[in-house]
Amino acid sequence: MRASDFSWQSGCGPSSLPASEVHLWSLSLEQPPERIQIFRDFLCSEEMRRADGHHFQRDRDSFCLCRGYLRMLLGRYGGVAPGEVRFRTGDHGKLSLDPDFHEQNIGFNVSHSGRIAMIALAKQRRLGVDVERVRGAARIDEISGSFFSSLEDESIRALPEEMRVYAFYACWTRKEAAVKALGGSIAALADRVIVSANPGGPAQLLRMPSDLDENTEWHLHDLPVSEGYAAALCYSGSQAAVFLWQPNE
Numbered sequence: 001m002r003a004s005d006f007s008w009q010s011g012c013g014p015s016s017l018p019a020s021e022v023h024l025w026s027l028s029l030e031q032p033p034e035r036i037q038i039f040r041d042f043l044c045s046e047e048m049r050r051a052d053g054h055h056f057q058r059d060r061d062s063f064c065l066c067r068g069y070l071r072m073l074l075g076r077y078g079g080v081a082p083g084e085v086r087f088r089t090g091d092h093g094k095l096s097l098d099p100d101f102h103e104q105n106i107g108f109n110v111s112h113s114g115r116i117a118m119i120a121l122a123k124q125r126r127l128g129v130d131v132e133r134v135r136g137a138a139r140i141d142e143i144s145g146s147f148f149s150s151l152e153d154e155s156i157r158a159l160p161e162e163m164r165v166y167a168f169y170a171c172w173t174r175k176e177a178a179v180k181a182l183g184g185s186i187a188a189l190a191d192r193v194i195v196s197a198n199p200g201g202p203a204q205l206l207r208m209p210s211d212l213d214e215n216t217e218w219h220l221h222d223l224p225v226s227e228g229y230a231a232a233l234c235y236s237g238s239q240a241a242v243f244l245w246q247p248n249e
Helices: 034-040 045-052 058-076 140-147 150-157 161-182
Strands: 009-012 021-028 085-091 096-097 106-113 118-124 125-134 205-207 218-222 229-237 243-247
Touching: 009 021, 021 058, 021 229, 034 058, 045 058, 058 106, 058 118, 096 106, 106 161, 118 125, 118 229, 125 161, 140 161, 150 161, 161 218, 161 229
Parallel strands: 009 243, 021 243, 106 125
Antiparallel strands: 021 118, 085 096, 106 118, 125 229, 218 229
């Protein structure tokens, strides 16, 4: 599916998360101090220390908004208060719910860039989301050669010059979403995860690691975002209904 196949809905969203659905939330990181404080109050003491460890106020606010909103959504779907949600940290710093505390097996993934954050949630699925602010052509060839497969790199270089920046960010977000769903790093999986790079075409997974369960289904979608951004979602399992929500500010 293409980004144009999806549309955002505004509001507070649903109170439950069916197993047949993937919910994606997009929120602005430009928020007034009083709203940021609401989400900061959801954090545990360790998360507050992490927030305060950022040098810039903008980064402190972004952490509070992303983690606080994640807690709010997980609390809503899990039937607990946001402050009662408990996490654990796995390989590559990947955050997950503490299985001893939550029995609903809710998976999630968070990404933010510029002034946009995205949170993807689903039950009994592996999923990854990535959003990137388009920053221009600087170092694109260097990064593509280091982190993309030769097929992806050559596909981008074969395009007209005016399309290469968009192709690079389409490829990066698609690949990063898939890598995050696998729980790995883009450097380690550069040649094992291969995606389509054409920014005008549908997002496609061309290769996934062969040592995974061959019966696992994977789905990759571009997401509609503001001009100057690119975003993609990847999830495992049977085809899901994907719902996109934006909270009322």
